Amino acid sequence: MTPQATPAxxxxxxxxxxxxxxxxxxxxxxxxxxxxxxAAQRARQAQAEWLGAGVAARSEALCKAADAIERAADEMxxxxxxxxxxxxxxxxxxxxxxxxxxxxxxxxLYEPSGxxxxxxxxxxxxxxxxxxxxxxxxxxxxxxPLAIPSSxxxxxxxxxxxxxxxxxxxxxxxxxxxxEALRDVLPDGLLQVVPGGPxxxxxxxxxxxxxxxxxxxxxxxxxxRTATACDTPVQAEMGGQNAAIVLPxxxxxxxxxxxxxxxxxxxxxxxxxxxxxxxxxxxxxPLRDALAERLGAMPAADPGSASTxxxxxxxxxxxxxxxxxxxxxxxxGACLLAGGADGHTAPRSGWYVNPTLLxxxxxxxxxxxxVVFGPIAVLQExxxxxxxxxxxxxxxxGLVTSLHTTDLESALYGSDHLETSMVGVNAPTTGVDYFPLxxxxxxGSGHGPHEEGRADLDFYxxxxxxxxxxxxx
Numbered sequence: 001m002t003p004q005a006t007p008a009x010x011x012x013x014x015x016x017x018x019x020x021x022x023x024x025x026x027x028x029x030x031x032x033x034x035x036x037x038x039a040a041q042r043a044r045q046a047q048a049e050w051l052g053a054g055v056a057a058r059s060e061a062l063c064k065a066a067d068a069i070e071r072a073a074d075e076m077x078x079x080x081x082x083x084x085x086x087x088x089x090x091x092x093x094x095x096x097x098x099x100x101x102x103x104x105x106x107x108x109l110y111e112p113s114g115x116x117x118x119x120x121x122x123x124x125x126x127x128x129x130x131x132x133x134x135x136x137x138x139x140x141x142x143x144x145p146l147a148i149p150s151s152x153x154x155x156x157x158x159x160x161x162x163x164x165x166x167x168x169x170x171x172x173x174x175x176x177x178x179x180e181a182l183r184d185v186l187p188d189g190l191l192q193v194v195p196g197g198p199x200x201x202x203x204x205x206x207x208x209x210x211x212x213x214x215x216x217x218x219x220x221x222x223x224x225r226t227a228t229a230c231d232t233p234v235q236a237e238m239g240g241q242n243a244a245i246v247l248p249x250x251x252x253x254x255x256x257x258x259x260x261x262x263x264x265x266x267x268x269x270x271x272x273x274x275x276x277x278x279x280x281x282x283x284x285x286p287l288r289d290a291l292a293e294r295l296g297a298m299p300a301a302d303p304g305s306a307s308t309x310x311x312x313x314x315x316x317x318x319x320x321x322x323x324x325x326x327x328x329x330x331x332x333g334a335c336l337l338a339g340g341a342d343g344h345t346a347p348r349s350g351w352y353v354n355p356t357l358l359x360x361x362x363x364x365x366x367x368x369x370x371v372v373f374g375p376i377a378v379l380q381e382x383x384x385x386x387x388x389x390x391x392x393x394x395x396x397x398g399l400v401t402s403l404h405t406t407d408l409e410s411a412l413y414g415s416d417h418l419e420t421s422m423v424g425v426n427a428p429t430t431g432v433d434y435f436p437l438x439x440x441x442x443x444g445s446g447h448g449p450h451e452e453g454r455a456d457l458d459f460y461x462x463x464x465x466x467x468x469x470x471x472x473x
Contacts, residue, residue: 010197013169018085018312019303019350025083026173030196036203039164039192043135046189047162051132055109062106062158064185069146070099072181076146076174083173084142085312085350087303090266098146105158108454114463124469130461132160133233137208139166139201139223141215142314143269145174152212153191155456163191164208166201168215170314206230210460212451213237214271217371217397224447235448235459239371240399242429243276243392245414247385247405248283251426252290255404258428259377260294262402264310264355265430267300268375269318272400272422272430275372277357277379278388284381288337291379292357295338300352300375310375312351319351322374325367326356329378334361337379371397385410386417393419399446400429421446 013030017023031039050058069076073095080091114128136156140149145167153163167175172195179193194200198219205211205226213223213236220236227234244259246252262274279287303311313319330336339356355375361367367378382388392401400422403414411425424431449459 031194033203040207042189043162051160059106059109066102068181087308087311098150101150105154131464134209135162137204137211139213142168142171145171156460159460240271241395241397244274244402245278245388246283247280250404252286256290262428262430263377264298267313274429292338295355334358389417402429
């Protein structure tokens with residue numbers, strides 16, 4: 001199928017350091033449709049050899065991939081800080097998680113991939129097994145420039161597929177560096193990077209045998225529509241409006257610490273960041289004070305510092321969006337509890353905005369309806385747990401909710417009635433502890449099968465059923 005016409009991508013893409021926009025990390029021409037076609041042809045040739053090499057060879061290669069990334073950890077950490085503004089502590093954690101992903105899939109290959117059954121009558125056996133789909137087209141965001149491409153590529157490769165990766169333009173240098181680190185441990189053509197914009201992504205969706213996307217809801221829905229029209233299996237992980245519920249019996253200082261970190265960490269640029277805080281009953285006053293104090297101690301600062309929690313946002317447009325949402329809410333009658341001024345403690349100019357907390361935001365305001373993707377959150381009040389759950393479930397995107405309580409019955413009630421696909425009890429909405437369990441979103445936060453863990457081995461394969469009977473039966 002020929003890709004439909006889309007607005008032309010820029011002739012040259014530029015990735016800048018969010019902490020110092022004058023620092024150009026990489027400039028590159030976007031791939032055209034023909035380059036994607038050629039990449040798909042190379043991938044199909046490499047995939048046949050990769051599958052034929054067998055499980056042991058694939059496992060060894062993925063293990064070597066983990067080793068290669070680990071050897072390059074310091075250089076990659078520095079690049080993550082520079083290209084996407086991720087604070088040092090989080091960049092190091094992402095590198096460690098990336099290594100663990102490749103190691104996990106190098107080992108899970110030896111687990112059974114199917115089932116064995118007796119035939120209904122007579123001798124023989126019936127069995128099932130996984131078969132790779134071919135070439136996996138991966139479209140990934142900038143906020144986890146190594147971990148998310150790895151969490152898609154590693155299981156796709158483990159299952160016997162080839163991979164073509166289209167990273168977000170803002171994280172192109174990280175993607176190319178990852179591919180370079182793996183160049184000597186994977187066969188030629190097995191993992192390729194096609195930099196560019198929407199037209200490259202659309203061409204890849206048309207040419208791939210299976211598609212995995214992580215990014216914004218609007219783009220994710222477009223990817224799903226295109227893949228579905230091509231009868232191509234697709235999964236999409238998209239944005240989340242994530243709530244934190246705090247009950248009066250909760251450990252308020254601990255809850256405030258968790259929630260503040262989930263609002264301010266990486267400048268709120270995680271799909272699991274907290275954007276809605278719901279205080280139940282008498283929890284409101286102490287939580288409001290504790291949370292405002294915590295956020296005030298997390299000013300936007302140089303991401304290269306080990307003490308920084310909130311670094312810059314990814315672009316000038318992102319900073320403008322946070323500022324516009326803040327000003328719009330204040331104009332509508334909201335009250336400012338923390339933050340509110342652009343500024344930073346870093347020595348250079350960058351796209352910084354301090355963590356912001358608002359209350360009394362009117363119903364229907366965009367802050368309560370859409371994902372801002374910045375360090376800004378709204379404090380709301382609920383009379384009881386049932387009303388708090390109702391407020392948390394009211395959003396259009398259901399990814400993760402945190403519930404802070406010391407009461408087991410309340411924890412169980414929340415787990416049963418919250419409609420998000422992930423629930424953390426006395427834990428922040430952010431974090432990577434779900435791996436190797438599968439994760440995903442409901443409503444506008446996700447489409448198709450969940451990813452990570454063993455779920456991805458199913459997604460990147462089809463099931464083949466074999467009937468094995470004696471000759472002449």
